[in-house]
Amino acid sequence: MPRRVSLPGASELFRATSGGVEVGPEKPREAAIPRQEPKPAVRPRTQNQAESQKKPAPTAAERRAASGRVRHDEKITVYVSRDELIALEQARLMMRADFGLGVDRGRIVRESIALAMAQLETLGAEAPLVQRLREA
Template sequence: MTRRPSLPGADELFRPTSPAESVAPGWLEAATAPGRRGTPRQKHTSKITVYVSDEELLALEHARLSLRGSHGLAVDRGRMVREAIAVVLADLDEHGEESVLVRRLRHDE
């Protein structure tokens, strides 16, 4: 008798998946400009490092779990951050000086 565990095969580990359609809630539709979307889960060619506080990381993880539990959306933190960036940049494009980003950054000065 062998003591080796039974592991899944390559077909099970590397199966093709199709991207899920995402629908923006009504309050986000106004902030998203055409063509400005976060990218779905895929291999990205560029990387940045962002440092966050423990509280910010905990809030991000809580939001991820809320998306999964309350809304049935299983997304990773990277996808959430890319979508948040897309929303903020679309708002900046649309509202300029009155955008949430400009107002928040000015408040920090």
């Protein structure tokens, strides 16, 4: 009796992350369901002046609000120390245990960036980010 292990194929292990159709091992290509991308929230250009005066323009802090659980098209790589990674993971676990917030590390980082950018805009040189970077 051969002891050969059967492994799944590449199409079963990987899925497309860009637009198109999702094809799984149980679905033939003809029966694949096209993925629907979320529609961006864009204000139509045909608004009259009275409508645009009703809604105030978003502040820079609102434009930079952390994105939460949405698809992100851009990526950066950030290297952190072991202690920083442990602190981030402990914060994630604390948010789940103490506050009932099931968030991932990326969301914590995005929220922290949004907070730091808002403080930088409103406080300028007095922002905690500027102070910490001056001390480093």
